[in-house]
Amino acid sequence: MPEPTPGPSQGRAAHGAGAALAALVLGVTACWGGSTGQGRELTVFAAASLTDVFEEIAVSFEEEHPEVEVTFNFAGSSQLAQQIGSGAPADVFAAADTEIMEQVVEGEGLAADWAAEHGEDGLVLVTNTLRIAVPAGNPAGIEELADLAGDDVTVALCAQEVPCGAASLTVLEAADLKVAPATLEEDVRAVLTKVELDEVDAGLVYATDVTSAEGRVEGLEFDEAEEAVNHYPIGVLAASGDPGLAAAWVEFVTTEGAPVLRKAGFGTP
Amino acid sequence: MSRRDRRVPRTRSGRMPWVLVLPALAGLLFLVSPFAGLLLRAPWPTMGRRITEPEVLAALWLSLSTATVATLVSLFLGVPLAWMLARTEFPGRRLARALVTIPLVIPPVVGGVALLLVLGRNGVVGQYLHSWFAITLPFTPTAVVIAQVFVAMPFLVISVEGALRGADRRYEEAAATLGASRVTIFTRVTLPMVLPGIGAGAVLCWARALGEFGATITFAGNFPGTTQTMPLAVYVAMQRDPEAAIVLSLVLLLVCLAVLAALRERWTNP
16 A cells, blocks of 8 residues: 655645745735835824824825825823833824823833923823713713713713723712713723714713714713813833934924814813 | 565654744744743732732623623524534525634624624614613623623534534434434434534633623623623723733633633543
8 A cells, every 4th residue: 555655746845835834924024014115214102092183194294204104003002101111113102191101201211302302201292171972962861970970871981990081080089979880991982982872871081082973972061071181291202213203293293283183172281 | 575664663763853843842932931921920929919809809700600601502502503504404504604603703893893783772683672671781791691602602613513524423313213303313312422522612612702802892891890801801900000910811811721621621531
């Protein structure tokens, strides 16, 4: 009986397949680099709530600086701070929380020259305040913050581990309200989605989130929101490979970008 | 002398084929090293106090109980489904089989979105549950189980279907010639034959349910004691207190290892 010996041709085929596999992996990972090898790259780590505005501002920034390609990493501020702490390559960090920026300042640090000029803990770019978000048409008839404490009102809040959750807790405590939320969502967008889908009667989100979902949710202002105004610091990181370009981006965002930020519902510091 | 006689000892004494051994070792290292990292970074001095915190115990209990209920539901629905796919012929059987595997390949968060749109308070089916029976599924432990069944049951179905295809059908045919009904054949002949396959499938299903994250957080939300399972607790803790996340991860790792080791012993080596 002929035994299944791997002939030389099969061996070559196996080697060929292995080499092809390796080449494929290398090829694909090389593509991920995204670098075209020419021009300057700017990597901006920014809080998820800045996604739409920063992308819009980047378009005009790239028009003004055609050789520059702006790459974003949008996520929760604390997640981004961890990534920066673990050595992720970033030029600019824009957080939705001053404490998180302070952590980064203490850890990796900001670019010394930039910080000396604009602030050791970064520059406060914008502010954001909480709103009560209700589904379009406000089916549960929510009018004020106290209505969230109603027995048959289903409420979604952010988990207190994330900035919007801490802010929600502050305003509820300031109003001396006991709210029993149905869910503590992992970020503010998840709260917004639950409101948008009418899965909950109300949720606490930021003014900018209400603007982003205009027509699908309604936002109600309330006085206690002043107790937890959120500041968004931005800074050029010490690890930046191109601090000049990074500073230009920050400058551009604060000047040319200001109308875009205001339109999105951000407040001025 | 045949070629075989000369070849066998040479193969045995041959060098380790490094083209296989090196990637194998690298693969093993890659899979194990993250857990070593967890152990190294764990806050051992405060470990005892942290793992007995009520939030941790609540999340652990919720995870274990929902994963177990999800596995029982999957057995109840999945074994008959596997039987149907393996033992019957009906138009569209191939399509049905392909559909069953969809939850295996789509990201669980997509499953969560789909479940929310169908079973949510305002969903295609959920709005009637809400208005006719006053049942609201999101934000309840039931929603956690539903999310887990959705992502975990296909593992059970595929595993049991494979066992059924591998089983010797002549025993079933013999039982049929002796006058047994199809249900009797299934319960008395088929089931006992594929029991190890069902056990292995159930273990896989349970493990997948225990690790479920995306569909759960999307469909069931996240509230301590009600819908916050261990994976959700790890994720949320990571936002503020990475040490707490490490502790939770280690607890989950330990429980998984213990349960899987115990069940493997019992089910897959009968």
